[in-house]
Amino acid sequence: QKEVEQNSGPLSVPEGAIASxxxxxxxxxxxxxxxxxxxxxxxxxxxMSIYSxxxxxxxxxxxxxxxxxxxxxxxxxxxxxxxxxxxxxxVRWNSGNTPLVFGKGTRLxxxx
Amino acid sequence: xxxxxxSPRYKIIEKRQSVAFWCNxxxxxxxxxxxxxxxxxxxxxxxxxxxxxxxxxSQLPKDRFSAERLKGVDSTLKIQPAKLEDSAVYLCASxxxxxGYFGPGTRLTVL
Numbered sequence: 001q002k003e004v005e006q007n008s009g010p011l012s013v014p015e016g017a018i019a020s021x022x023x024x025x026x027x028x029x030x031x032x033x034x035x036x037x038x039x040x041x042x043x044x045x046x047x048m049s050i051y052s053x054x055x056x057x058x059x060x061x062x063x064x065x066x067x068x069x070x071x072x073x074x075x076x077x078x079x080x081x082x083x084x085x086x087x088x089x090x091v092r093w094n095s096g097n098t099p100l101v102f103g104k105g106t107r108l109x110x111x112x
Numbered sequence: 113x114x115x116x117x118x119s120p121r122y123k124i125i126e127k128r129q130s131v132a133f134w135c136n137x138x139x140x141x142x143x144x145x146x147x148x149x150x151x152x153x154x155x156x157x158x159x160x161x162x163x164x165x166x167x168x169x170s171q172l173p174k175d176r177f178s179a180e181r182l183k184g185v186d187s188t189l190k191i192q193p194a195k196l197e198d199s200a201v202y203l204c205a206s207x208x209x210x211x212g213y214f215g216p217g218t219r220l221t222v223l
Contacts, residue, residue, distance in 0.1 A: 004154075006154075032211075034211045036211075042216075043203055043214040043215060043217045046213060049210055049211050088155070090211070090212075098167070098168070099157045099167070100145070100205075102147075102155045102156070104154045105154050
């Protein structure tokens, strides 16, 4: 059973702080990793993808991947109240167009 | 570039009735997914199409759910008969090989 685990939260951080969201997955052969943001009542929105070990930065977002430890994380620098949402981690187990498997998501609350 | 389109946005039916959802993916995307998202949970894959062929339908309750993707473009997902536990948001997503891009979803309420 391929699983993606996330702490459901809520994770509360003050405005301007760094929010750290973590995700672990069960299968070592996983190839691709994605972070989605989902506002309440809206559909998931793709914000980051990462395929290789290490860090990938995009604006205030940094995705970190460690395949040996089977975890992927998302850092949000200078957190804003508009970042308050549920963040979903998704994993693609093989290359190509195999299904995306999602975690349950972590709810982030940024306090002004 | 137009996004993934879905209709209807909302649907309320009584148990044992049937319902159908429609999805039009991003132009050129060969892969189309249907996900079910129950409140407070992550999306759960129901079925994945590659062009008009099924790649994965292992979690589709085939006694009541069916899906098709004719001509490798639009897709429909049908539930017949609906149960109370089918109340959820049904999300369609399409992909060209990397992450999937979601449509707005259809919120289904079964009474």
